[in-house]
Amino acid sequence: MKIAFVTLLLASTAWALRKAPTAPAASVVVKNLAYDSPIINHPYLAIKRKPVPAGLVSSKVATDVQFLHGVASGDPLADAVIIWTKVTSAAPEVPVTYQLSTTNNFTSIVSTGTVTTTADVDYTVKIDVTGLQPATTYYYRFTSGDFAMSAAGKTHTIPVATADLASYRLAVVSCSNLPAGYFNAYAGIGKRDDIDIVLHLGDYIYEYQNGKYGDGTSMGRIPQPNVELSTLSDYRTRHAQYKTDVDLQAAHLAHPWVTVWDDHEFADDSWIGGAEGTKPGLPGPWEPRKLAAMRAYFEYMPIRAALIDGVGKIYRNFAVGNLFDLTMLDTRMSGREKTDVTDSSIINAPNRTIMGFPQEKWFNDQLSTSKSRGAKWRIVGNQVTFAPARVLWGAILILKDSWDDYPAARTRVLDYVSSNKIDNVVFLTGDIHTSLTFNVPRNPFSGYDKSTGGGSLLVEFVGPSVTSQSITAAGAWALKAALPHLQFANGSKHGYMVVTITQEKVSTQYVLVDAIDHRGAPESVEKTLETLSGSARITSSSDGPCIDTPGPRYTLK
Ligand SMILES: *[C@@H]1O[C@H](CO)[C@@H](O)[C@H](O)[C@H]1NC(C)=O
Ligand SMILES: *[C@@H]1O[C@H](CO)[C@@H](O)[C@H](O)[C@H]1NC(C)=O
Ligand SMILES: *[C@@H]1O[C@H](CO)[C@@H](O)[C@H](O)[C@H]1NC(C)=O
Ligand SMILES: [Fe+2]
Numbered sequence: 001m002k003i004a005f006v007t008l009l010l011a012s013t014a015w016a017l018r019k020a021p022t023a024p025a026a027s028v029v030v031k032n033l034a035y036d037s038p039i040i041n042h043p044y045l046a047i048k049r050k051p052v053p054a055g056l057v058s059s060k061v062a063t064d065v066q067f068l069h070g071v072a073s074g075d076p077l078a079d080a081v082i083i084w085t086k087v088t089s090a091a092p093e094v095p096v097t098y099q100l101s102t103t104n105n106f107t108s109i110v111s112t113g114t115v116t117t118t119a120d121v122d123y124t125v126k127i128d129v130t131g132l133q134p135a136t137t138y139y140y141r142f143t144s145g146d147f148a149m150s151a152a153g154k155t156h157t158i159p160v161a162t163a164d165l166a167s168y169r170l171a172v173v174s175c176s177n178l179p180a181g182y183f184n185a186y187a188g189i190g191k192r193d194d195i196d197i198v199l200h201l202g203d204y205i206y207e208y209q210n211g212k213y214g215d216g217t218s219m220g221r222i223p224q225p226n227v228e229l230s231t232l233s234d235y236r237t238r239h240a241q242y243k244t245d246v247d248l249q250a251a252h253l254a255h256p257w258v259t260v261w262d263d264h265e266f267a268d269d270s271w272i273g274g275a276e277g278t279k280p281g282l283p284g285p286w287e288p289r290k291l292a293a294m295r296a297y298f299e300y301m302p303i304r305a306a307l308i309d310g311v312g313k314i315y316r317n318f319a320v321g322n323l324f325d326l327t328m329l330d331t332r333m334s335g336r337e338k339t340d341v342t343d344s345s346i347i348n349a350p351n352r353t354i355m356g357f358p359q360e361k362w363f364n365d366q367l368s369t370s371k372s373r374g375a376k377w378r379i380v381g382n383q384v385t386f387a388p389a390r391v392l393w394g395a396i397l398i399l400k401d402s403w404d405d406y407p408a409a410r411t412r413v414l415d416y417v418s419s420n421k422i423d424n425v426v427f428l429t430g431d432i433h434t435s436l437t438f439n440v441p442r443n444p445f446s447g448y449d450k451s452t453g454g455g456s457l458l459v460e461f462v463g464p465s466v467t468s469q470s471i472t473a474a475g476a477w478a479l480k481a482a483l484p485h486l487q488f489a490n491g492s493k494h495g496y497m498v499v500t501i502t503q504e505k506v507s508t509q510y511v512l513v514d515a516i517d518h519r520g521a522p523e524s525v526e527k528t529l530e531t532l533s534g535s536a537r538i539t540s541s542s543d544g545p546c547i548d549t550p551g552p553r554y555t556l557k
Contacts, residue, residue, distance in 0.1 A: 030113035034121035036305035062091030065148035070249035073155035074302030078134035084302040135159040165321025172497040174201040174430025175465035179216030181516025183247040190250030201430030202262025230283030235296035262383040271336040324377035325370035354406035387438035391482040425458035433465035435490040444485040453537030463497040
């Protein structure tokens with residue numbers, strides 16, 4: 001597995017040797033955003049903030065550069081997109097030039113520039129390429145010196161907010177645990193050419209040592225370093241290892257991603273002030289651990305950097321034509337109060353918050369802005385299950401660590417949606433490793449009509465995991481038996497969701513893979529569920545793929 005991979009890389013390096021172009025003479029120095037993640041006020045992280053040098057950097061050429069971690073793009077806007085890579089080199093300072101083109105043979109380069117990367121940012125490279133055309137496909141690659149060249153990635157910009165957009169398609173993933181199995185879901189997404197954006201709802205990495213949660217011994221997928229992560233070096237090493245997975249690389253190469261973190265980018269069941277309550281043995285102290293994890297995330301993910309002093313704000317919105325707003329929440333690190341609380345007076349406190357009050361206000365304003373600008377849908381990228389789903393299975397709470405632990409916060413969202421007549425709200429959710437579709441009423445046991453879905457205010461699609469252990473078929477069955485508003489549950493398989501948004505409806509396919517214990521297992525559409533515009537509930541459900549989903553990628557009217 002590993003050997004084959006190295007061979008592949010050597011082959012691509014050889015190709016680069018033959019075809020490497022000389023970097024354009026007037027390549028300008030641009031900013032490496034990886035340096036923007038740092039923690040200026042936290043000297044205990046011992047990172048020297050290295051400024052991007054003034055003037056051209058072409059005098060310093062590293063001759064041993066390799067691109068072993070793939071390329072990635074993300075956070076597409078109508079005129080800009082983030083591109084990412086990482087170099088491997090013994091040189092203290094490595095100049096890296098990017099090229100962005102409208103053709104995959106790079107005959108017409110529309111943007112190019114050079115950055116420097118160093119050990120201070122673990123040799124990562126992150127550039128916000130601006131001045132681009134809306135709704136346009138671009139190819140991008142990186143070079144260093146005369147010989148090293150990365151693979152070429154494909155990305156695209158979103159349509160302008162006023163564009164009359166007929167359809168758009170998201171692939172939605174979460175919970176990719178390397179030792180638990182092969183990333184066949186990513187392989188499937190990497191092969192598709194009918195996806196506009198890949199949404200990762202968190203648990204992109206897991207923080208555990210091998211055997212703690214998934215054992216990768218038989219597959220040679222041992223987490224590196226093989227400890228529970230706590231230092232900056234730990235988190236970086238783990239992120240770098242994930243970025244060597246060939247299936248993950250393929251999915252990044254093929255599409256722009258929009259990502260948010262959940263708990264395992266930090267530690268299990270984390271919140272702003274800690275993780276898993278006061279669990280003994282947690283590597284601590286929490287604050288530097290959290291900041292190290294945040295910093296590694298910003299260095300390694302194709303996300304626009306946020307200054308992580310303060311809260312590391314990653315909640316943000318993408319206005320995609322007149323069709324929808326994609327509103328990404330952070331229910332984990334922005335203002336979430338303590339998780340794993342059993343005291344009901346704390347859980348039911350009227351001011352309890354999962355997003356923090358600044359984000360709550362921002363979310364409300366965003367919903368109203370989206371509605372008043374005439375966007376048809378409000379698609380919300382969310383980490384933990386929003387719908388009420390508190391079900392005891394024997395003595396075990398099936399879904400924990402969800403919005404059920406923050407009921408007043410959920411009520412405030414539903415109140416806002418209902419009193420401001422915000423229609424067409426669709427939550428997309430990760431975290432729980434199980435395919436679930438909900439109508440979301442205030443209370444499924446009072447004032448909700450199971451036969452018509454009456455009383456539902458919005459719908460929620462919870463996706464399967466890429467590999468993390470699901471709640472099992474029996475757990476899904478127990479949820480189904482207990483919850484009248486649950487429309488679909490599959491707790492036995494891994495995979496991803498394909499969410500097709502049109503002016504008429506949002507249609508979600510649950511694409512499940514047969515197995516994760518070997519690479520290349522086939523995938524199939526288990527179920528397609530739809531919500532018609534204006535309905536605020538699931539309006540149809542069919543086995544297999546739905547016949548009338550629109551064709552490839554976005555269509556402008
Ligand atoms: C490069 O690709 C474009 C678009 O596919 C094509 O029109 C052009 O002929 C290609 N040029 C070369 C030199 O291959
Ligand atoms: C909620 O109210 C309690 C009691 O007034 C207070 O101690 C606590 O700090 C408040 N929490 C938040 C998040 O405002
Ligand atoms: C879940 O999906 C798998 C794969 O298609 C199928 O074999 C299984 O029967 C489904 N289970 C439930 C409970 O729907
Ligand atoms: Fe997870």
